[in-house]
Amino acid sequence: MSSEPPHPTHTATLATGDWLAPVAGHPVHAVVPVPGSKSLTNRFLVLAALAQGSSRLSRPLRSRDSTLMCEALQALGTGIESRSDDTEWLIEPQPLHGPAAIDCGLAGTVMRFLPPVAALADGTIRFDGDEAARRRPLGPVLEALSSLGVSVRGTGLPFELTSSGRVSGGTVHIDASGSSQFVSALLLAGARYDDGITVVHEGKPVPSLPHIAMTVEVLRDAGVLVDDSEANRWRVEPSQIHALDVEVEPDLSNAFPFLAAALLTGGEVTVPGWPHFTTQAGDHARDILQQFGADVALGRDGLTVRGTGRVEAIDIDLHEASELSPVVAAIAAFADGPSHLRGIGHIRFHETDRLAALATELTALGTEVAETEDGLAIRPKPLHGNVFQTYGDHRMVMAGAVLGLRVPDLVVHDAGTVAKTMPDFTARWAHMIGD
Ligand SMILES: O=C(O)C1=C[C@@H](OP(=O)(O)O)[C@@H](O)[C@H](O)C1
Numbered sequence: 001m002s003s004e005p006p007h008p009t010h011t012a013t014l015a016t017g018d019w020l021a022p023v024a025g026h027p028v029h030a031v032v033p034v035p036g037s038k039s040l041t042n043r044f045l046v047l048a049a050l051a052q053g054s055s056r057l058s059r060p061l062r063s064r065d066s067t068l069m070c071e072a073l074q075a076l077g078t079g080i081e082s083r084s085d086d087t088e089w090l091i092e093p094q095p096l097h098g099p100a101a102i103d104c105g106l107a108g109t110v111m112r113f114l115p116p117v118a119a120l121a122d123g124t125i126r127f128d129g130d131e132a133a134r135r136r137p138l139g140p141v142l143e144a145l146s147s148l149g150v151s152v153r154g155t156g157l158p159f160e161l162t163s164s165g166r167v168s169g170g171t172v173h174i175d176a177s178g179s180s181q182f183v184s185a186l187l188l189a190g191a192r193y194d195d196g197i198t199v200v201h202e203g204k205p206v207p208s209l210p211h212i213a214m215t216v217e218v219l220r221d222a223g224v225l226v227d228d229s230e231a232n233r234w235r236v237e238p239s240q241i242h243a244l245d246v247e248v249e250p251d252l253s254n255a256f257p258f259l260a261a262a263l264l265t266g267g268e269v270t271v272p273g274w275p276h277f278t279t280q281a282g283d284h285a286r287d288i289l290q291q292f293g294a295d296v297a298l299g300r301d302g303l304t305v306r307g308t309g310r311v312e313a314i315d316i317d318l319h320e321a322s323e324l325s326p327v328v329a330a331i332a333a334f335a336d337g338p339s340h341l342r343g344i345g346h347i348r349f350h351e352t353d354r355l356a357a358l359a360t361e362l363t364a365l366g367t368e369v370a371e372t373e374d375g376l377a378i379r380p381k382p383l384h385g386n387v388f389q390t391y392g393d394h395r396m397v398m399a400g401a402v403l404g405l406r407v408p409d410l411v412v413h414d415a416g417t418v419a420k421t422m423p424d425f426t427a428r429w430a431h432m433i434g435d
Pocket residue numbers: 038039040108109178179180181184207208211322323
């Protein structure tokens with residue numbers, strides 16, 4: 001039997017939902033604005049629903065994850081109104097109540113952040129989500145709520161939670177090595193618990209720490225006292241949450257593949273509005289692209305990345321910015337030597353098993369890839385077209401687009417799945433390339 005991968009697929013045979021990733025036949029020169037941050041939008045929505053007055057979000061992200069968050073909060077009683085062509089959302093907090101059914105889709109922020117909020121609702125709330133979401137870990141959040149006296153039936157999706165609408169709060173001990181979102185979830189709602197909340201992590205290191213720093217930052221900005229002075233322990237004092245009037249920063253993780261296009265084509269891409277101070281993990285893109293050999297400049301106009309077309313191999317720990325891993329792996333497939341991605345064992349439980357997905361799909365294009373205990377070892381080889389499977393994972397679509405810049409006949413399967421965080425990704429991508 002031949003070990004050759006399947007034949008390249010051509011436009012004529014494209015199945016519904018498949019997308020022929022455009023090859024950049026020239027250096028890409030573009031200014032690419034990107035929509036608001038998923039992580040900030042969904043945190044602001046939660047805080048606004050728990051706040052003491054009406055809030056306003058400017059430039060929120062409209063995507064599957066944020067729409068699910070809006071719908072879930074509305075199901076619990078919160079008023080949310082979209083204005084000015086969806087560039088402004090007004091949030092009117094109301095007493096939270098059940099019964100309600102919450103669809104989490106595949107959104108980690110919805111499935112993790114909302115159970116501690118639902119514990120503040122009077123009644124029974126049922127949670128479910130996509131088939132793939134049922135495989136994503138949730139136990140530590142549900143066990144923490146149980147230990148605070150909330151009745152929880154189930155250990156992951158689907159599950160049911162029943163509360164009187166009051167939570168005593170106190171100290172919870174959890175293992176958050178599977179996801180930083182377990183900690184963020186409990187902190188976000190904790191100010192509304194009678195005694196606040198103290199979260200103590202016990203276990204292997206917590207991944208994605210910038211995301212917890214973001215949670216602490218948005219809580220403090222809303223007037224909540226948070227003590228994060230000790231490693232692996234966070235204390236949120238009981239207090240009211242001030243209403244918000246905030247503009248959402250652009251999503252820096254979603255900007256990353258566009259910036260990578262400058263590196264890979266020897267072009268120049270600017271993302272306007274890149275914040276000079278931010279807790280977004282996507283800000284690591286600056287350092288990562290520099291390590292790959294790009295020239296990176298943060299100025300008044302935004303972040304500008306210039307490439308030479310040459311990509312240097314890297315050895316990188318992505319534990320803090322694991323959501324960038326799929327695009328980092330795609331870039332590494334063009335490097336001038338073997339690269340190592342480390343510290344990302346937990347992404348086996350992201351939207352899909354990302355280590356397996358990347359290893360399988362990069363191998364099918366011709367790369368030599370080995371899955372390690374906590375990452376990937378990538379040895380670049382000449383690449384050829386193929387169908388690039390995406391496993392319901394928006395970041396696999398982005399990785400496929402990056403690979404397609406230099407690989408003809410690369411067909412990204414189910415490209416619509418990118419709507420999780422960026423519904424118009426393929427249109428923006430084509431526009432950037434001038435397709
Ligand atoms: O809190 C958040 O907004 C997120 C936290 C991180 O999750 P993990 O800690 O599970 O990696 C990150 O990967 C995810 O994309 C968004």
